[in-house]
Amino acid sequence: xxxxxxxxxxxxxxxxxxxxxxxxxxxxxxxxxxxxxxxxxxxxxxxxxxxxxxxxxxxxxxxxxxxxxxxxxxxxxxxxxxxxxxxxxxxxxxxxxxxxxxxxxxxxxxxxxxxxxxxxxxxxxxxxxxxxxxxxxxxxxxxxxxxxxxxxxxxxxxxxxxxxxxxxxxxxxxxxxxxxxxxxxxxxxxxxxxxxxxxxxxxxx
Numbered sequence: 001x002x003x004x005x006x007x008x009x010x011x012x013x014x015x016x017x018x019x020x021x022x023x024x025x026x027x028x029x030x031x032x033x034x035x036x037x038x039x040x041x042x043x044x045x046x047x048x049x050x051x052x053x054x055x056x057x058x059x060x061x062x063x064x065x066x067x068x069x070x071x072x073x074x075x076x077x078x079x080x081x082x083x084x085x086x087x088x089x090x091x092x093x094x095x096x097x098x099x100x101x102x103x104x105x106x107x108x109x110x111x112x113x114x115x116x117x118x119x120x121x122x123x124x125x126x127x128x129x130x131x132x133x134x135x136x137x138x139x140x141x142x143x144x145x146x147x148x149x150x151x152x153x154x155x156x157x158x159x160x161x162x163x164x165x166x167x168x169x170x171x172x173x174x175x176x177x178x179x180x181x182x183x184x185x186x187x188x189x190x191x192x193x194x195x196x197x198x199x200x201x202x203x204x205x
Contacts, residue, residue: 008175009110012182014072016104020046020133021073023096025080026088027141035081041137042077043070046100049132053108053125057115094193097134097146101153102160102185105130106178109161110168119165126161127154130185150201152192160185 024045028038047063054061063069089095108129112122131147131154138145146153160181167177191197 008178009107012103012107012178016050016100016107016130017046017069017072018076019096020100020104021076022080023093023100023134024137025077026093026096027137027143028077029081029085030093031141035078038081039074039077041140042073042080044140045133045137046073046076047133048136049104049108049129052132053111053129056128057112057117057125059111059115091193095190098156098186098189098193100133101130101157101189102182103130104133105157105160105185106164106182109164110178113165113168119169123158123161123165126164127157130157130160150198152188152197152199155199156185156189156192159188 021042024041024043025038027045028041031037033041047069051061051063053059105126107126109122109126111129112125113119117125134146163184164177164181167180172180
């Protein structure tokens with residue numbers, strides 16, 4: 001599959017970078033970090049998952065071959081950091097993260113397919129792309145990882161990536177596989193944020 005055939009995918013890439021960068025900058029602002037710290041958080045959040053994905057699928061690391069993702073992250077970081085915290089909704093970080101998760105899970109799966117990865121590993125590549133940036137952000141910020149909140153998170157990424165792979169295998173014409181899969185992933189994560197939805201936890205002893 002050539003990503004140039006799927007017009008929605010580059011936009012999902014841009015959307016994922018933008019909202020993840022914003023979530024990273026917002027996390028830095030909540031820690032009262034300076035603008036350099038905000039830029040750093042924006043970069044590691046937006047590029048973390050994609051970097052690991054590219055290394056695993058044998059692709060050139062995307063931000064090492066084009067300065068555009070770096071400039072986009074820096075612009076978003078400055079804009080997000082400049083907004084006073086009182087103007088951000090209480091769960092803005094969660095909703096930004098949800099949008100990034102959905103967009104990047106689909107994009108990651110699609111890029112893996114482009115590089116000849118089989119469908120099941122491609123789904124895993126999508127999950128890695130969507131989830132790792134947020135995990136790196138939380139660990140670096142010294143806050144409990146979003147994975148520890150017992151809300152649907154990886155599951156949303158998994159369903160988004162698997163939906164894209166399935167719809168593509170069914171030869172659904174573009175841009176519907178990407179748009180539908182990203183929407184489904186966002187709705188699932190959004191429902192988890194709104195209603196604290198999660199899978200049953202381990203019962204212990």
